[in-house]
Amino acid sequence: MKCSYKGKFDIPHSKKRKLMGSKKDEALNQIINNKISPSVYVRNEANKIMKEGDSLSAQIPSISSLKTAKSRALALTRLHSDPISALNIMKCSTTYSSTIRSIGHNGFYVHFWSNLQLQIYKECYSKVSIPCISFDATGGCCKRIKRPEGNQSSHLFLYEGIMNIDSKTFTVLSMISEQHDTLSIYIWLTRWLRCGIKAPKMAISDQSLAIMSALIQSFTQYKSLQEYLEVCFKFAVNKNENKNKIPSCYIRNDINHFVSLIAKWDTLKQCKFTRTKQLFIRSMTLLIYCTSMKEAKQILEAIFKIALSKYDGPLLVPTEYEKDTPCAISKRYLQDLIANKASYLQVFDHLIDENESTNVINQQNEENEDLSEEITGSFKNWASIIANDCLSKVEKIEGEFDNAQYTPELVPLVINAMKLYPCWSGIMTTIFGYGEATVSSSRVESNFYQIKNRLFKTEHLPIRVDDFVQKLVYYYKGDNLLLQNAGLLNKKSLNNNNNKTNEENTDIQDYDIHKETVIEGCEDIHIETDLEGFEGIHTEANIEDNEDIQTETDIEDNEDIRTETDLEGCECIHTKTDIEDNEDLYTETADRDGNIENMQKETVIGDNEDNMHAEPEVVVNEENNISFCLPCKNGDFPTGIHRCVKCKKSVHLFGCSVRYIHSEEGYGQSRVCLSCAEKDNENVAEEHWQKRGKSTSLSLCRSAKSYLVSQPGFDKLNLNQKGxxxxxxxxxxxxxxxxxxxxxxxxxxxxxxxxxxxxxxxxxxxxxxxxxxxxxxxxxxxxxxxxxxxxxxxxxxxxxxxxxxxxxxxxxxxxxxxxxxxxxxxxxxxxxxxxxxxxxxxxxxxxxxxxxxxxxxxxxxxxxxxxxxxxxxxxxxxxxxxxxxxxxxxxxxxxxxxxxxxxxxxxxxxxxxxxxxxxxxxxxxxxxxxxxxxxxxxxxxxxxxxxxxxxxxxxxxxxxxxxxxxxxxxxxxxxxxxxxxxxxxxxxxxxxxxxxxxxxxxxxxxxxxxxxxxxxxxxxxxxxxxxxx
CATH class of the missing domain: 3.90.70 (Cathepsin B; Chain A)
Structure with a gap:
């Protein structure tokens, strides 16, 4: 049989063929399952069909049509087009009901940890001598949520608590939130504690004020970071304090993060003599290994004398007892410590005998007995007093040549860093009776790397939050099952926990007492949650296709996107939850960008951030930026004309108080003492991540540990040499x-x-x-x-x-x-x-x-x-x-x-x-x-x-x-x-x-x-x- 075809086969097609049927399935399989980019797929098809000289084939789909098909295919796999609604549906399913604990809508957050994670933590808590959890946050994982009004949410951060179990990483609890203030983190931790578990004995974080304050409020008996630091100072000065006042949890800072913050100080980065940076950073790390206030004071005095001295070398007018300037003596002292001390001050030349401890404490008390409680109640003020004394000793000293390390701008930075001294050093290890001089949160950083670069290696982060949570929960379930068979845990108890009834699971989640859910074609979702001690709010939102989602939640969000809670007798705290619009609010946070320098800022306390006006927190010595209250230093205590509106304590108009708004200046002006101001600053502090919502990739950098090891030959360096x-x-x-x-x-x-x-x-x-x-x-x-x-x-x-x-x-x-x-x-x-x-x-x-x-x-x-x-x-x-x-x-x-x-x-x-x-x-x-x-x-x-x-x-x-x-x-x-x-x-x-x-x-x-x-x-x-x- 002979067939012939007639027609104009060379005429090019005017339009593409519609992508459908098996051809569409094949394309989606290549793009979605095999992770081939649409642009690559088009070129692969061209290689199969076309030859040199051929016109563009109509059956090769366009890149835009492939992207549209991919988007629609992925949308069909999701529970709902809105990510928050999808999370609500997941929470009501049997798979995720015992993992996703709570969801917030306006001011989004999601708390998630499984019953298996709780049981593993309980087992490890009873077998580990010092239960320790590392906390941190990262961004770049989840896309910002689009609101029905057309605006977007704030950047979403992933918060996690990581524990070390037999040299293995174990994720204890997780949260994704657009609210990064102290209260949001505190509620996350409090809900976790209400699941019938005990707080860890040690918690590690970076120097984020929001995370640190939340950890202290959740895991210790104290209500603020300021109160925690004051208690630590009392124990460091007098170890005979009441042992019942020792905090129930030891709050620590990651050593690598702390050294990195010091290395980013502009004063050190811009110094002409490169060895100045080496000297001061290594001298600051000497403070980490101090075990007594006497050791720390000697090193601080040496640092301050070097930074405040204009002259170095031999004295111009030597005396019988002194031939060199205090600067030269201090340099030799620090250089010898850096060069020769094994693990620095762990082996100190003048260790205090136990029999002499009482005399040393009495001597320290006598030195500070003329100062008021407000001045001597913190490490920061203690360092400021030392700096003032050093300034008075060196300001009139003249040497034979100039001091290359003369950097008075460094002194306030060191003083501010000393505020958190018990957190980034080992000064409190003898008080708590456990812990090392240095700690690291590398476990949580490693876990973030695992998530971003391995779990989501084939994804283009950030992705939708419901997709992220779904995949992360599935990954953690497998990780927990591996830990279950690691040999350290009691398998029988874990298996019994997995077989609990739904009623028992509900009892564990005592924060979720009442839940009503109706799902009809995913159109109407109603969730009602009650949490003890929190005021109720009601939020209504219309999402795509007029599908009503109504949420009634007794949690921290109110209709004005503000937070109001009464924390066991504390004052009411109002916090604006959208961090993008909260930049005018003073935040005392040592974040990852090195904002430890900004701890001494202008502060005003009030009820409305729109009416805030800045005023200096303390009186400042303009020449050297050393903070102190002159009247209190001179023994002139407040007369009672001005009182703190919070605690009713008498304060000075300038020096130890800040202005309270809605009050006129002059006689009887309302003020807020520094202690109350510090507490309020903690409550409005927010966690920051250096890239906000952008995806990042890890890059190699110099390890901060290089500043923590002994440096043979450092004592031979000429610190006055450029380069x-x-x-x-x-x-x-x-x-x-x-x-x-x-x-x-x-x-x-x-x-x-x-x-x-x-x-x-x-x-x-x-x-x-x-x-x-x-x-x-x-x-x-x-x-x-x-x-x-x-x-x-x-x-x-x-x-x-x-x-x-x-x-x-x-x-x-x-x-x-x-x-x-x-x-x-x-x-x-x-x-x-x-x-x-x-x-x-x-x-x-x-x-x-x-x-x-x-x-x-x-x-x-x-x-x-x-x-x-x-x-x-x-x-x-x-x-x-x-x-x-x-x-x-x-x-x-x-x-x-x-x-x-x-x-x-x-x-x-x-x-x-x-x-x-x-x-x-x-x-x-x-x-x-x-x-x-x-x-x-x-x-x-x-x-x-x-x-x-x-x-x-x-x-x-x-x-x-x-x-x-x-x-x-x-x-x-x-x-x-x-x-x-x-x-x-x-x-x-x-x-x-x-x-x-x-x-x-x-x-x-x-x-x-x-x-x-x-x-x-x-x-x-x-x-x-x-x-x-």
Whole structure:
């Protein structure tokens, strides 16, 4: 059968074919299930159907039609088009009824945790010695909710409490909320506690005032953060306080967050001397490990004296007892602590004996007995008093030179940071009887990373809140089931809990006493919830297609989008819930953007934020910004004319009170004391997240732990030096400069080649001189008698290195000038190929590493004294394994031998110089028993026949050596690179210099490269090490 088709098949289609049927199902399967972007799907279809020269096929769908189909397909999978209504439907289902605890509509929030989570927490609480929960919030997960009126909600944050169970992360409770004030967080925590569980003994958070205040109100017996801090101060000053007043929960701050806030202070970021930032940040971290107020006071005094002193160094007019300025003494004190203290102040030189504790406390009380309760009742005011005393001691002191760390703007920042001192330090660990000096909330940060980058890896955050909650609850259910079988928990009790009836579940949720739900085609939803102690509100809203959703909830939201609650006798608190419109309200919150500086702001207390006017909180010393109340400091206490409208306490008009609105200025003006003002500020504080509602990705940054470890050599740094390090001249190999001969007197035209050995040696010596003042003075003292020392100084001084390559030829010519020097054109080729040890012996004849003293006990001996020096200390590494400190101790050990001239005893001692140059030689292991350090001559002969590799990374090189009570610091290393080299140590190969700079980083000086290179922590064949004082 033969068929033929006739028609105009080449005419292009005027419109696309409708996407429908199996073609639509296939496209949606690829886009939704396989996560292929619509634009990628269109191109994949073009590859299947079209060929070169074809017109656009009508059966390839457009990108817009695919997006529309995807949106409609996803909408069909949702319970409701409105996310809040969808959450209400989920809450009424059997799957989520015991997980989603409560939902707020106008001022959205959703609280969710399962019964299994509650039971796991109960089991762990009874088995863990210190139940600890970390709290934090993050944004960028959920989209803002669109209101029926067309506006949007505030940014939605995810709040979570995370616990560590047998080194596993366990999410205890969660909340998504657009309200980020103290009250909203407090209600979330209170509802969780009403499920019949106990509060943790320790809670960790960042320095968000809203979260900290809510934790204290929920987990302790105190009503505000201010009251909690005052109690901690009383116990820190007097440990004999009533033990019943110890807070039931220890509130801590994440150490990494605290150090990060300090590092962001503008005063430190903008200082001209980079070591100023290092000094003050590391000094602040010293306070973390203090266990008594006496220790903290000494460090604070040192910090304040440095920051407030205009002069440094020796006194202009020294006295019999004092020769240096307080600034110089304080710098040495802090540098020694940073450099030498193991874990800083955990091992303190002047620990207070238990028998003397009472005397110390009495002494502290006597020092502060002339101050009123308002002044001495907080760490902040205590630090302010110390700052004032330090200012009076140093303001009239004059030294020989200026203080590079003079930063009076830093003092109020330190004082404000001390307000939360018991939270970010270990000062209260002895009072509570548990806890470490530093704590971290890394568990909750890691959990946020897990959620954003793994659970929702294929999603484009932010997404709808109902989709987010649905997927997150499902993920946590699987996580809890894994914990259930981890072995730490009682499986039987957990299984019994999972089999509880709906009636028992309702009893656990005692906050949800009455619930009525009617669902008809998802059109009308009515939820009525009653919560004890909270005023009722009614909210009605019309959502899409005139579907009525009516919510009656006795919770924190009222019809004016404000909050009114009476917290056990506290004053009524009015809080505007929309944080976008609440920017005029003063918020005392140390957020993630470093707002710890803003703790000392202008404050006014009133009932209506629209009528607020700012007024200074305290009297301020304008010169140094140190806050205090002058009348109270001078002993002039309030007369009663002005009283606090909250607590009726007498206050001064200025200094210890702030203005209350709706009152006229003058006689009898209404005021609010600072204590009540602090409490009100806590109640209006809000949690902030740095990116608000934007999605973010984690980026690598420098760890704040680097400020918390001991820093050997910090006491040797010159804090008045600008910059972290001095640059030295980068020498290039003579092979690179072959095209340019140099004309020298008495030698003629000279070309230099193979200079990697002397270049590497001179480079590490130049870096050492640039970084060590002691070694620089030693090198400078030799420039008149030694060409090598002069060349090293010229490498550091840019004004002198104009003829550096000519000077290098003059330096090397006496050692490497050949006999048959004449080449074509009368040019002499000077080949400096040599081993690094041989080069050091030639160039450093005036700079020995040690001196060997050989003395006979018989003074009449013909060879009474046999002394010699050496430029290099040779140490053996057997099969590449070496303990440098152990070997150097063995090398410098005192020896007793028999005199070959008179048969008396001879004493051999070693004395090291300003520097020590160490050669590492790897010997076969079988030679270890046949050689020893005592037979120096024999080992020198062995060196000529065996040259194995000593492979070390830069981290494995000891940074400090202790030789006969003298501390030496690593300055550089010479590394050898070549092919397979065995047997004799030969000249062929290439040397590179590795220099350890003051910024704790290694730099590679390779004279065959164009610039200095950063070092990688890789194994290299290390032949030479340089240490200096």
């Amino acid at each position: 972290c390090e001095k640059s030295i001249y980068f020498l290039k190999n003579g092979n690179v400069l072959q095209s340019k001969p140099y004309n020298l007197p008495q030698i003629g035209k000279v070309l230099l080649s193979n200079t990697c050995s002397p270049d590497s040696l001179l480079t590490i010596f130049a870096c050492a001189a640039a970084d060590s003042q002691i070694f620089f003075k030693y090198i400078a003292s030799l420039i008149k008698i030694d060409k090598t020392a002069k060349f090293i100084i010229n490498m550091i001084d840019r004004k002198r290195n104009g003829n550096i390559y000519k000077e290098r030829i003059s330096l090397l010519a006496p050692y490497y000038l050949p006999n048959n020097k004449q080449l074509v054109g009368g040019i002499t080729l000077l080949d400096a190929m040599d081993t690094i040890t041989s080069t050091a012996t030639k160039l450093l004849h005036q700079m020995p590493s040690y001196k060997k003293l050989n003395r006979c006990t018989d003074y009449l001996c013909s060879e009474f004294a046999i002394d010699n020096t050496s430029q290099v200390i040779q140490l053996n590494a057997f099969d590449g394994r070496i303990d440098i400190q152990k070997e150097i101790d063995s090398f410098t050990k005192e020896e007793i031998t028999t005199c070959t001239y008179c048969n008396s005893r001879r004493k051999v001692t070693f004395s090291t110089k300003t520097h020590i140059l160490i050669e590492l030689v790897s010997l076969p292991e079988e030679l270890e028993t046949s050689t020893s350090v005592c037979s120096i001559n024999k080992i020198d002969q062995v060196h000529q026949n065996y040259a194995g590799e000593v492979l070390l990374t830069t981290d494995e090189i000891p940074k400090v050596l202790h030789v006969k009570g003298i501390t030496y610091f690593i300055r550089g290393a010479v590394v050898y690179t070549s092919g397979n080299r065995t047997g004799l140590r030969v000249k062929s190969g290439h040397y590179k210099a590795y220099c350890f700079r003051p910024n704790d980083r290694w730099e590679i000086y390779d004279d065959l490269q164009e610039k200095i290179l950063p070092s990688k922590n890789e194994k290299n064949n290390v032949e030479l090490l340089l240490y200096t004082k």
